[in-house]
Amino acid sequence: MQAMLDILGGLVLVSGTVFLLLGALGLNRMPDIFNRIQAGTKTTTLGTMLTLAGIGLMQPDWSMKLLLIGLFMLFTNPLSSQVLARAAHRGGARKTPETEVDRYAEDHGDPS
Amino acid sequence: MSKAQISAKLFITLILFWMLLNGTFALDSFIVGVGASLIIVYFFRDSLSFLSEFRFTPQALMATLSYVAFFLKELVKSNLRLARIVLEPDLPINPGIVKVRTKLKSRMGRLLLANSITLTPGTLTIELEDEWLYIHWVTLESADIEGATQAIVEGFERHLEVMYG
Structure with a gap:
């Protein structure tokens, strides 16, 4: 039974790391900070949650703590991204020329 | 309260x-x-917690379950979409920052909405200001307020409205 859970956990863990790898690729390829934050936030959230789930399958005793860590990630990750994005915008970070519209700059002024 | x-x-x-x-x-x-x-x-004691402003009714508990299910589905979808964008050689993005409006009144409801939007397909909340949210969108579909609100906000708002109002 535990051997099967180990295999399943391993697979889930690997799928989590695949998302983290794609996130890293996104950070590298995206043209400006806002798109980079997008790539970073989503993939680290799902990637970390899958990694935690994989560990939970391998070590069922830890699952409650892992669940709480997952919840903590789920609530802090988007918040920190939002604050970073806002700070970047206020600080006049460069936006890629592909950007089609910026309502925030229209309402609040564009420092860049 | x-x-x-x-x-x-x-x-x-x-x-x-x-x-x-x-x-x-x-x-x-x-x-x-x-x-x-x-x-x-x-x-x-003046800050928010999950339970502050939560409505303890059977409908709200049901809405919480369907909200969690909807959220996880959107999270997986957003990752797959991002993976496709990142892996494509010509990086197909057309970003923009749009403004949307929420019907939610409670602080906790708005906070959860902003967080959920950040974790769902191609959208990132930049600022939450009363009922207005400014959202960075990797694959812009609609630049006007109504269109963007419908595409980004309404899926979550349906659930959160029952939970927090």
Whole structure:
């Protein structure tokens, strides 16, 4: 039974790391900070949650703590991204020329 | 809601987290948890917790379950879409920052909405200002307020409206 859970956990863990790898690729390829934050936030959230789930399958005793860590990630990750994005915008970070519209700059002024 | 009620809800949330994190019901760890929670409640009694402004009705609990299911589905979808964008050689993006409006009135409901939007396909909340949210969108579909609100906000709002109002 535990051997099967180990295999399943391993697979889930690997799928989590695949998302983290794609996130890293996104950070590298995206043209400006806002798109980079997008790539970073989503993939680290799902990637970390899958990694935690994989560990939970391998070590069922830890699952409650892992669940709480997952919840903590789920609530802090988007918040920190939002604050970073806002700070970047206020600080006049460069936006890629592909950007089609910026309502925030229209309402609040564009420092860049 | 009164000050005492808010403090009580924050205290319950904290002590629940403490108990789950410890995984034991031993008296000594419980007492330490109560002490720590009381100190935190004293300093942060004006801030939000999950339970503040939550409506304790059967409908709200059902909405919470369907919200979680919807959220997880959107999270997976957003990752797959991002993976496709990142892996494509010509990086097909057309970003923009749009403005949307929410019907939600409660602070916690708005906070959860902003967080959910950040974790769902191609959108990132930049600023939350009263009922207005500014959202960075990797694959812009609609630049006007109504269109963007419908595409980004309404899926979550349906659930959160029942939970928090």
